[in-house]
Amino acid sequence: xxxxxxxxxxxxxxxxxxxxxxxxxxxxxxxxxxxxxxxxxxxxxxxxxxxxxxxxxxxxxxxxxxxxxxxxxxxxxxxxxxxxxxxxxxxxxxxxxxxxxxxxxxxxxxxxxxxxxxxxxxxxxxxxxxxxxxxxxxxxxxxxxxxxxxxxxxxxxxxxxxxxxxxxxxxxxxxxxxxxxxxxxxxxxxxxxxxxxxxxxxxxxxxxxxxxxxxxxxxxxxxxxxxxxxxxxxxxxxxxxxxxxxxxxxxxxxxxxxxxxxxxxxxxxxxxxxxxxxxxxxxxxxxxxxxxxxxxxxxxxxxxxxxxxxxxxxxxxxxxxxxxxxxxxxxxxxxxxxxxxxxxxxxxxxxxxxxxxxxxxxxxxxxxxxxxxxxxxxxxxxxxxxxxxxxxxxxxxxxxxxxxxxxxxxxxxxxxxxxxxxxxxxxxxxxxxxxxxxxxxxxxxxxxxxxxxxxxxxxxxxxxxxxxxxxxxxxxxxxxxxxxxxxxxxxxxxxxxxxxxxxxxxxxxxxx
Numbered sequence: 001x002x003x004x005x006x007x008x009x010x011x012x013x014x015x016x017x018x019x020x021x022x023x024x025x026x027x028x029x030x031x032x033x034x035x036x037x038x039x040x041x042x043x044x045x046x047x048x049x050x051x052x053x054x055x056x057x058x059x060x061x062x063x064x065x066x067x068x069x070x071x072x073x074x075x076x077x078x079x080x081x082x083x084x085x086x087x088x089x090x091x092x093x094x095x096x097x098x099x100x101x102x103x104x105x106x107x108x109x110x111x112x113x114x115x116x117x118x119x120x121x122x123x124x125x126x127x128x129x130x131x132x133x134x135x136x137x138x139x140x141x142x143x144x145x146x147x148x149x150x151x152x153x154x155x156x157x158x159x160x161x162x163x164x165x166x167x168x169x170x171x172x173x174x175x176x177x178x179x180x181x182x183x184x185x186x187x188x189x190x191x192x193x194x195x196x197x198x199x200x201x202x203x204x205x206x207x208x209x210x211x212x213x214x215x216x217x218x219x220x221x222x223x224x225x226x227x228x229x230x231x232x233x234x235x236x237x238x239x240x241x242x243x244x245x246x247x248x249x250x251x252x253x254x255x256x257x258x259x260x261x262x263x264x265x266x267x268x269x270x271x272x273x274x275x276x277x278x279x280x281x282x283x284x285x286x287x288x289x290x291x292x293x294x295x296x297x298x299x300x301x302x303x304x305x306x307x308x309x310x311x312x313x314x315x316x317x318x319x320x321x322x323x324x325x326x327x328x329x330x331x332x333x334x335x336x337x338x339x340x341x342x343x344x345x346x347x348x349x350x351x352x353x354x355x356x357x358x359x360x361x362x363x364x365x366x367x368x369x370x371x372x373x374x375x376x377x378x379x380x381x382x383x384x385x386x387x388x389x390x391x392x393x394x395x396x397x398x399x400x401x402x403x404x405x406x407x408x409x410x411x412x413x414x415x416x417x418x419x420x421x422x423x424x425x426x427x428x429x430x431x432x433x434x435x436x437x438x439x440x441x442x443x444x445x446x447x448x449x450x451x452x453x454x455x456x457x458x459x460x461x462x463x464x465x466x467x468x469x470x471x472x473x474x475x476x477x478x479x480x481x482x483x484x485x486x487x488x489x490x491x492x493x494x495x496x497x498x499x500x501x502x503x504x505x506x507x508x509x510x511x512x
Contacts, residue, residue, distance in 0.1 A: 001063040002038040006070075008078045008094040009056030010392060011036055012184045017052065029187075041069065046141050049073065049154055053184065053397055057094050057136070067145035068092075074155045074398055075293070076138030076373035078381055082149075083133045090144045096263040099133065106132070109509060112341055114471060114501060115334065118325045119343045121267030121497045122375040129264050129504075138373050155398075157368050159354065159361050162406045170411050171424035173403050178394065178425075182208050185289070185394045192287035192392070195277065196241070198229030200419065201291030201300070203434050204426040205394050207237055209289060214241045215281040217273050224445045233434055244280040246273060248449040252458065255503055261386035262379070265504035267497035269444045271379045278387035288389055292376055293396035296367045297404035298422040299360060299412030307360035307413070314359055315351040319343040320371035324493045333476040346370055360409040368401075447492040451485055459495065462502040467510060472498070 011017065011033050018025050021039040023032065037058055040048040049056075049071055057078035059070040070092060072080045082092040085104030093099050100107060108131040113123060126134050136142050139155035165173075186192050186209075194206045196214040206214060214234045218227025227243045234241035251272055258275045259265060281288050295301055301321065310318065317323065323343065331337045347366050354362045377396075384391040404412075411421040417436065427435035449455050463481055468474050477498055484491035 002041055003061045003063070004034045004037055004058065005061050005068070006059040006080075006093050007034065007037065007056070009033075009058070009073070010054050010390065011052055011056060012054035012181070012397070013052065015184070046143075046152065046154060049141070053181075053399065055393070055396070059092055065145070067143055069141065069143055070136060071141040071154075072136045072138055074139045075368070075377065075396055075401075077377045077393065077396060079378070080136040081128070081133055082136060082142065083130075084149065088147050090149070092144075096128070096130065096133065100130070107509075108132070109505070111336060111471070112338065115330060115338060115341045116343055116346075117265060117267070117501060118330050118334075118494075118497060119323050120320060120374070121322050121324060121493065122371075122378065123264045123266075124320065124343070124370050124374040125346045138369070156353070157365055157401065157405065159357055159365065159405045161357075161361075161408045163408055167411055167421055167424060170403070170407055170421040171428070174400070174422060174425035175428050177399050177403060178204075178208055181394055181397055181399060185209075185392050186287065190287060191285065192289055193242075193281060193285040194239075194289040195281070195291070195391075196230040196234060197291075198226035198233070198437065199291070200423055200426050200430070200435055200437060201294045201395060202230075202289075203233050203237075203430055204294075204422075205289050205291045206233070206239065207426075207429040208394070211289065212240055213285070214239050215244070215277060215285075215288065216241060217244045217246055217277045217280075219246055219445055221445045221448070229437075236431060236434070242280070242284075244277060246276055248445070248452070248455045250276065251444075251446070251449065252455050255458075255500070256507060257386075258383065259500060259504040260507050262382045262504070264378075265501045266375065266379060267493070267500045268375050268379060269446045269493075269496055271383065273444055274379060275383040275386070278383050278389045278391075282387040282389040286388070286390060288384070288391055290380065290391050290393050291395055292380060292393045293372070293400065294419065294422055296364055296372055297395070297401055298407070298419045299364065299409065300419045300422075301367075302418060304360055304363055304413050304418060305415070307358070307363055307409070310359050310363075312359075314362055315344075315347070317344065318363060318366060319347045320366055321375070322371070322493075324497065329494075333472050333480075335471055335473065358409050360413060364404075364412075446496060447489045450492055450495065451489070459499050462499060462506075463495075465502070467506060468498075468502060471501075 017036050023035045055077035057072045057080040061068055079094050089104050091099050091102045110129050110131040113129045126137050140151055140153050143150045192211050193213040193215055194211045196202045196216050216227040216230040218225040231241045254272050258272050350365050354365045380391050423435045463478050480491050481495055
């Protein structure tokens with residue numbers, strides 16, 4: 001008998017799987033998805049995830065084999081953690097806080113992670129900020145049997161460029177594939193809304209969906225505010241729009257809520273905005289679409305246009321979308337610095353796997369396996385879950401990635417444009433001014449707000465605290481802060497990364 005012990009997710013192709021596995025379509029969603037997991041395991045064993053589309057992390061117990069089987073989806077959209085106790089027991093689950101409360105867990109800070117965090121601004125790789133607590137990485141399954149743990153990789157992002165197709169043919173394949181995926185994202189009896197920015201990804205998802213209401217966040221500072229563009233897009237597509245204006249007071253008040261529900265620190269300033277957006281959307285919907293995945297798959301970031309210039313030098317420095325603090329600076333500010341703990345080591349295996357491929361493909365492979373899992377999906381899942389909202393990401397799908405994995409880089413990025421083929425596909429349902437709009441990014445006015453003494457008092461207090469003295473040379477970090485106040489706005493991300501760690505540490509190790 002198969003028992004589902006832990007499950008978090010949404011199985012996108014459930015109708016096809018119910019038919020294939022002879023499961024009653026009329027079951028409730030929870031019972032239906034549990035039945036799919038059990039039958040899929042019985043039918044395909046450790047290969048089961050390669051028959052499933054969607055977002056999922058789960059653990060099931062096999063009575064016959066007397067073993068625990070745990071699995072995380074291909075891209076890591078849902079989390080899964082595990083911890084081996086001194087008594088030889090395995091603690092596991094999709095929530096860190098629940099594991100912290102389990103008998104046998106010993107809570108200790110894994111201070112080594114701080115050194116990596118100061119560069120990346122997120123928790124990358126299998127280790128966490130809790131010593132001994134590990135992440136099951138994307139595309140892996142884990143078997144626990146008779147006190148022994150085995151982890152295997154069932155999927156990895158492989159790239160095999162196909163030069164035989166034209167730009168239009170690639171755009172057609174993207175579009176027809178998304179047409180097939182969209183009906184699976186939401187069941188007929190479900191209703192949803194859609195997060196909408198000024199960018200092409202969320203606009204394309206909206207245009208391909210039947211949702212009537214969009215949700216956006218904006219600011220009073222017009223130069224940072226994409227929500228007006230989102231409202232214009234909604235009007236063009238004849239959808240309604242809901243706009244949430246975020247004030248600096250609300251932003252800073254939300255930081256502890258975010259760091260607590262994130263369970264690990266995250267120095268991505270947009271996470272606070274996303275958390276507020278999730279809470280606002282949850283007031284009138286339970287399901288919301290979002291456009292994550294396309295940037296990493298199809299060459300969406302502006303820095304990808306420098307890929308050829310980086311060339312082989314990539315493997316010496318590129319560890320993902322962010323790398324804000326260099327080793328000499330970390331050596332100055334940290335009380336404990338280990339020269340053997342280097343962010344680039346997280347990407348070494350990826351560079352080995354992509355040997356011989358072009359620089360853009362290598363950058364994409366790193367971001368898909370490190371940045372997406374550690375920052376983007378981590379943020380989306382934790383903040384939506386905290387708000388009681390379910391996020392579904394139509395563009396994060398192995399069928400969409402399959403297209404990107406075969407597409408030559410020249411159809412992803414050129415001298416004038418990024419996401420070339422993807423934008424060409426989107427232009428089939430969007431006006432050109434939206435489909436080919438320059439990428440703005442998820443901009444937050446934090447670089448202005450944090451320099452304002454009306455809002456930065458908690459930052460100042462924490463930078464001068466005894467808590468900060470445990471980890472940092474406080475003169476050095478306050479020097480960075482004062483340099484920022486004096487006008488060096490480039491320092492804001494360093495300050496924010498240190499600050500978010502201190503907020504998180506206080507919640508989990510001081511006030512707990």
